[in-house]
Amino acid sequence: MVRKDIFWSHIKRNRWAYVMGFALLSISSVLQLVIPWLLGRFTDSLQVGGLTYQGAVQLAVWMTAAGFGIAFFRSVSRIYLFRLSRQLEMRVRGELFEHWEKLSAQYFNNRRIGDLMSHAISDVGVVREVTMQGYFNVMEAVFLIVVSVAAMVTSVNPWLTLLTMLPLPLLSLLAYRFNKRIMQQSADMQAAISDLTSRVQEFTAGVRVVKAFVQEKAERALFTKDNQKAVDMNRRFVRSNSLFGALSTGIVGFSFLVSVVLGGIMVLRGTITLGEFVAFNTYLSLLMGPIENLGKVVNLLQRGRASELRLLDIFNTQPDIVDDVMAKEEITEIQGEIEIRNLTFSYPEAKRPTLRDISLKVPRGSSLAIVGRVGSGKSTLVHLLVRLYNPPAGTVFIDGHDIHEIPLRTLRGQIGIVPQDQFLFSSTIRDNIGFDPKPYSDEQVVQAAKIAQVYDNIVEFPNQFDTALGERGISLSGGQRQRVSIARAVIKKPSVLIFDDSLSAVDTITEDLILEGLQTVMTQRTTIIIGHRISSVQNADQIIVMDQGRIVERGTHRSLVAQSGIYADMYHKQLLDEEAERQESEGAGAADAASQASLRLKGGAGA
Structure with a gap:
């Protein structure tokens, strides 16, 4: 109107x-x-x-x-x-x-x-x-x-x-x-x-x-x-x-x-x-x-x-993402089975499609990992799942329902997403973790923080969970912002969990701890993980590799490494990088030990 x-x-x-x-x-x-x-x-x-x-x-x-x-x-x-x-x-x-x-x-x-x-x-x-x-x-x-x-x-x-x-x-x-x-x-x-x-x-x-x-x-x-x-x-x-x-x-x-x-x-x-x-x-x-x-x-x-x-x-600017005329109000929850059929999608201002002929199926309770080069369409794919943009009708299905049949409140309420930009509000840590229409108890907030491996950092602040954050959470480090964002998604206990490159700002040790803590949360929940580190995606039930908007490889970690394709190249390159870092660390440690021995010898000679 x-x-x-x-x-x-x-x-x-x-x-x-x-x-x-x-x-x-x-x-x-x-x-x-x-x-x-x-x-x-x-x-x-x-x-x-x-x-x-x-x-x-x-x-x-x-x-x-x-x-x-x-x-x-x-x-x-x-x-x-x-x-x-x-x-x-x-x-x-x-x-x-x-x-x-x-x-x-x-x-x-x-x-x-x-x-x-x-x-x-x-x-x-x-x-x-x-x-x-x-x-x-x-x-x-x-x-x-x-x-x-x-x-x-x-x-x-x-x-x-x-x-x-x-x-x-x-x-x-x-x-x-x-x-x-x-x-x-x-x-x-x-x-x-x-x-x-x-x-x-x-x-x-x-x-x-x-x-x-x-x-x-x-x-x-x-x-x-x-x-x-x-x-x-x-x-x-x-x-x-x-x-x-x-x-x-x-x-x-x-x-x-x-x-x-x-x-x-x-x-x-x-x-x-x-x-x-x-x-x-x-x-x-x-x-x-x-x-x-x-x-x-x-x-x-x-x-x-x-x-x-x-x-x-x-x-008079009409919203382009609204409940479709085919939306069914009786759908009040989703179980998490995702299917995509021949999806091709272009942004309104784009001259060429961002996604092309995407077809895949993610059974309920299973995990999907998406890897690929920057700009290959990974984030676009998950944005379509929560209808931040509208996919073409008849291409994206959840629990057998066309995504346009699911009311937006149900769809977004049942999906927990950790976005790439980790936006935090200038409120308290407690408010950012419990950012949801329904209230959460202090115990639930604490538990979510522990799963995201940010609890130890929070309790070091003078006001702990009542610590007020600056604009866009600027008072936290990049890794802390990512982990608070993870806690915010986890506390919802959604049917579908999406991690959009949400572990890039943490070290590998913290990454392992987070993934270990998420195992209990991911059980019986459909999980989608977008990542660049092979270590964060290798345990997924299925992995797809995207390039220029297409799925160019798919399989498990073992089968993809054996294919000697893009995924295998990424895996071997990261192994070489990790080995180089390890040798550099060992070299620095040996140099420190030699320096300390030299000092002891000089001290003995002086005596």
């Missing part, structure tokens, strides 16, 4: 609340008109000498009461209407976040984090300002203008009112001329803020790389450029806004000039009284503020429209 607006749907949803706010504001506006009328009476009484002490006190009391009434009803109406704008801000941000959660990974691959942050903060803030200041000023101006003009016509002079109001329609023409310019400049300003936000986000995320390559000066230059662009865009907008405001004030000032000149002539001729002249100009002064605000509101509305269009562009 295409979403067409944000503002009007908000007004329709809260129409009775806005009616109440308008009623309160109307009472305040009516009370404002009492003061000019009282001033007119006071002036006429003073002119004819009929003003008594009692009459002056009475007028003062009425004016004071009107002032308090204006302040009370105006404040209450502002609080009432501004609360509605804050509710809109909270609701739009909530809907925006909820919509982002529905979008696939592909959407975020093509967006900068700074842009998304700008939408959630800056654009939504402008929308709030429109409903806060914009609607309030429009309501006040419309009612006050109508009532004030009616009072000026009926209680003073219709011709003076007409001639005084004659220049004011020029404000509408002025607003029309500035309309497109301000809207475009507002959009440019928001885009510049997005660029600046993205620059700051990239710097903070990559600060270690910046320092390691001594790029502080270059980064500062890039930031200065984006910062200057944001300033320039703001200056353009401020210039247009200021010019519009100055011209609006000039038009309003001309109306005052007409009022003073023509009204003074009418007083001298006796057409109107001095009190009516004072009341008329007081009415006009009350009117000028809302009329000027009306011009500012036009600018605000253009800014709001630009931000609204940016937000609507997000809201």
